[in-house]
Each structure stands twice: as C-alpha cells, then as structure tokens.
Amino acid sequence: MENKGILVINPGSTSTKIGVFENEKLVFEKNIHHNGEEIEQLNSIQEQISFRKEIIFKVLEENNYNVSNLAIIMARGGLLKPVVSGVYQVNDLMIHDLTNAPKFHASNLAALIANEIAKTQNIAAYIADPVVVDELSDVARYTGHPEFSRISIFHALNQKAVARKFASTIDKNYEDLNLIITHIGGGITVGAHQKGKVIDVNQGYDGEGPFSPERSGTVPSGDLIKKAFSGKYTEKQMHEMIVGKGGVSAYLGTNNMIEVENRIEAGDNKATEVLEAMCYQIGKTIGSMAVALKGKVDAILVTGGVAHSDFVIAKLKDYTEFIAPISVFPGEDELEALAYNGEMILQNNIEVKTYK
Structure with missing residues (x-):
C-alpha cells in the first residue's frame, strides 16, 4: 500500500x-x-x-x-x-x-x-x-535613502493559503485576482497581491506598518533616534520597545485581545480608543496597498487570530469597505x-x- x-x-x-x-x-x-x-x-x-x-x-x-x-x-x-x-x-x-x-x-x-x-x-x-517570500516590485523597495532598503518578511504561508481558498470560493484562480490581504495576529502584515504575486507588503517582523497587539509599528524616526541615543535604553530595550512590548501591550498593559474586548464591553474608553486606533492604522495601510494595485482591487481578505474580533472587523469595514468587499478568514491554520x-x-x- x-x-x-x-x-x-x-x-x-x-x-x-x-x-x-x-x-x-x-x-x-x-x-x-x-x-x-x-x-x-x-x-x-x-x-x-x-x-x-x-x-x-x-x-x-x-x-x-x-x-x-x-x-x-x-x-x-x-x-x-x-x-x-x-x-x-x-x-x-x-x-x-x-x-x-x-x-x-x-x-x-x-x-x-x-x-x-x-x-x-x-x-x-x-x-x-x-x-x-519576496515578490516586491522594484519601486516598493525604495525607502528614501540608499543606506536603507525595504525587505519582504510577512505571513506569506497564511496569506497565500487564504488567497487560494478565497479564489476557490468564487471559481477563480489566485493568479487572476488582485487582493489586499491583512493578517492580524501578534504582528500585522498587509499585502498587495497582484495576479499571484505580493508586490508590496509592510515588514511586520521588525515592526513596520500599523501597530499591533505587541509591536509598535512605524514610529516617528526623529523621536526614535533621540531615544536610541539618550543613554536611557540598551539596544535590547529599544528593540523590545518596537517588537514585543509595543503596540496594544504598551498602551494597555496586555496583548490579550480577548481581555481588551472585555474591557471595552465594560466601558473602558481607553481600551476602545486604542483598539480603534489600531484599526485606523490597519485601514490606512490597506489604503496604501490599494494604491500599489492602482485601485484595481477584487477583494480585501482579513485573517489571523484577531480576525475573530467583531469589533476589529466592524471597524475595518467602516474604514475600507469602499475600496472592495471584505471577506474574513479568522485564525491562522498554518x-x-x-x-x-x-x-x-x-x-x-x-x-x-x-x-x-
């Protein structure tokens, strides 16, 4: 056998x-x-x-x-x-x-x-x-200074799998679609998928893009330089400020999104504002990926553990559904x-x- x-x-x-x-x-x-x-x-x-x-x-x-x-x-x-x-x-x-x-x-x-x-x-x-996985377009690699280059590190496995799963539900091939796929977990990556290739994506591994449950996202570079040279922080502490102990965790003292939602339901205005701010930043990143696709977007797909959140999905629809219809694939079944x-x-x- x-x-x-x-x-x-x-x-x-x-x-x-x-x-x-x-x-x-x-x-x-x-x-x-x-x-x-x-x-x-x-x-x-x-x-x-x-x-x-x-x-x-x-x-x-x-x-x-x-x-x-x-x-x-x-x-x-x-x-x-x-x-x-x-x-x-x-x-x-x-x-x-x-x-x-x-x-x-x-x-x-x-x-x-x-x-x-x-x-x-x-x-x-x-x-x-x-x-x-690196399929970035040449122009997406530019940062504004030749000493720095944008690189591609993202939730490739889950984003590609969700893209194919969505395509099968509408009897299409992934390679025939333009999609914006948002993975929301401890880190957040938003990819512009053009006919089967991710031509742009935020580098969530080092904290680029929207802030997440435990990452600070893109922070003001001038302030970051000042803090790095202030003498108050080690390199490790600076890294943890951006990746690991940033984002929702830094604002609310927890990266547990269920706890955050419970606090919102209990009337915690700070928790409500922080989570909406995270959704706002995700929405802005989705908007930038619509530009990468020149406005030709067949669908926006949302996946990852935080995609289980009704609050997050409702806010993302409010901010971005004018771009394209949103489909949700909660979890990250790698x-x-x-x-x-x-x-x-x-x-x-x-x-x-x-x-x-």
Missing part, C-alpha cells in the same frame, strides 16, 4: 504544533507545550532539534500512528534568504542557512526537525511559502496550509523548487 501520510511541523518558542493528514483530511493534531525553563536549558540548536524530535515521535506513538506510513514531511519555513513563493525541498544549503542564521526564530527549527525525522524514514522534507501544499506535491500538482 502506498504511503500517504503528511506530517506537518510548526514550532513556536515554547510549543511545537504538529498534525498528520491523509488524503486532505486531518488524522490528528497536537499543540505540544514545552516548559519554558526546560527550553532555556537547551544550549544549542542541535539540542533543541533532538529535544523536539523525540517529543514528536512520542506523540505519534501515543496516538497510535505508525511513522512508516508517512510519505513526506512539511515544515514551516524560517528566516532564510529571500525566495519566490512556492514549495522547496529541504537541502544542505537550507540546513546550513537555518543553522547559522544571524537571528534565531523558532520557525528556523521546523525544517531542521523535519529533516531529522525524514532521514529516519528515507523520505523527503519540504517547506512552503516561508516568511521570506498546519492546514502546509498540508495543502504537501498534498499538491504528492499529486504532482506543484513544481518543487530548489533553495540556492
């Missing part, structure tokens, strides 16, 4: 999400939570890989899933060199670049773990639409998106690219 299982791996800083799919159906999924102190005691990437790999094997066994039934392994893409959208087989260069990346991010572990498990079964591991790409590989419906 031909193997048909797809193991999907998506690590976080203190968790590892896995799922097993067969014939486009979920067999089981598990969000494995790790003890923070235990993770901190792992002193190398290799120790992290070994630790998480063994836990994945244990969970597969606990769910009575025979690892020999796997056909391929799909992993979330990490901070690699810029690549075009698509699926890539994990190769030696990818392993080298992820292992030696200048910035550590939990997503860097995914392909490394997948490769280790794949080797035990003599099968292949792949990534799909990593965060470094496991499903990776499995979808894996199924296309097994059915030979997608070209597998080489990372180089």
Whole structure:
C-alpha cells in the first residue's frame, strides 16, 4: 500500500504544533507545550532539534500512528534568504542557512526537525511559502535613502493559503485576482497581491506598518533616534520597545485581545480608543496597498487570530469597505496550509523548487 501520510511541523518558542493528514483530511493534531525553563536549558540548536524530535515521535506513538506510513514531511519555513513563493525541498544549503542564521526564530527549527525525522524514514522534507517570500516590485523597495532598503518578511504561508481558498470560493484562480490581504495576529502584515504575486507588503517582523497587539509599528524616526541615543535604553530595550512590548501591550498593559474586548464591553474608553486606533492604522495601510494595485482591487481578505474580533472587523469595514468587499478568514491554520501544499506535491500538482 502506498504511503500517504503528511506530517506537518510548526514550532513556536515554547510549543511545537504538529498534525498528520491523509488524503486532505486531518488524522490528528497536537499543540505540544514545552516548559519554558526546560527550553532555556537547551544550549544549542542541535539540542533543541533532538529535544523536539523525540517529543514528536512520542506523540505519534501515543496516538497510535505508525511513522512508516508517512510519505513526506512539511515544515514551516524560517528566516532564510529571500525566495519566490512556492514549495522547496529541504537541502544542505537550507540546513546550513537555518543553522547559522544571524537571528534565531523558532520557525528556523521546523525544517531542521523535519529533516531529522525524514532521514529516519528515507523520505523527503519540504517547506512552503516561508516568511521570506519576496515578490516586491522594484519601486516598493525604495525607502528614501540608499543606506536603507525595504525587505519582504510577512505571513506569506497564511496569506497565500487564504488567497487560494478565497479564489476557490468564487471559481477563480489566485493568479487572476488582485487582493489586499491583512493578517492580524501578534504582528500585522498587509499585502498587495497582484495576479499571484505580493508586490508590496509592510515588514511586520521588525515592526513596520500599523501597530499591533505587541509591536509598535512605524514610529516617528526623529523621536526614535533621540531615544536610541539618550543613554536611557540598551539596544535590547529599544528593540523590545518596537517588537514585543509595543503596540496594544504598551498602551494597555496586555496583548490579550480577548481581555481588551472585555474591557471595552465594560466601558473602558481607553481600551476602545486604542483598539480603534489600531484599526485606523490597519485601514490606512490597506489604503496604501490599494494604491500599489492602482485601485484595481477584487477583494480585501482579513485573517489571523484577531480576525475573530467583531469589533476589529466592524471597524475595518467602516474604514475600507469602499475600496472592495471584505471577506474574513479568522485564525491562522498554518498546519492546514502546509498540508495543502504537501498534498499538491504528492499529486504532482506543484513544481518543487530548489533553495540556492
């Protein structure tokens, strides 16, 4: 009997999400939570890989899933060199670049773990639409000074998957549509998708764009320079001010959007104003992406965890629905998106690219 299982791996800083799919159906999924102190005691990437790999094997066994039934392994893409959208087989260069990346991010572990498990079964591991997908137009790269260039780091996997899902609901191909896709989670990215390519997007990883539950977004550059050279803050503290401890968290003391909405319902005017300000900034960014598409926008799609919020969706419709109709795809089912790409590989419906 031909193997048909797809193991999907998506690590976080203190968790590892896995799922097993067969014939486009979920067999089981598990969000494995790790003890923070235990993770901190792992002193190398290799120790992290070994630790998480063994836990994945244990969970597969606990769910009575025979690892020999796997056909391929799909992993979330990490901070690699810029690549075009698509699926890539994990190769030696990818392993080298992820292992030696200048910035550590939990997503860097995914392909490394997948490769280790794949080797035990003599099968292949792949990534799909990593965060470094780069399809920016030439003019979108300009910042205003040659020392700086805009780069593309965004929620590529979820944005591309949602785009294809929306296209299928209207019997169209993603490559035939102009879409503005907004991912609202801990970070926020808004992409201008022109006929299957993201020609512009805010670089949410370092905080560019609208402020989010935990990122400050684009702040006044003059004030930022003054604070950086004031002597009051270390480089780490400045970075945390922009990414991690900024945005809604800085204004309200929490990045929990359910708590924020509860405060709004209880009559907290400050919480109401902050959340509306976030929506206002998202709306302005959506408007700028409409300019990137020269006003030819078929739809605005909203996704990510915060897309569950009725308050946020209502405000975004108020600010931007004049541009194009809005469709909402709440959540960020990256496991499903990776499995979808894996199924296309097994059915030979997608070209597998080489990372180089």
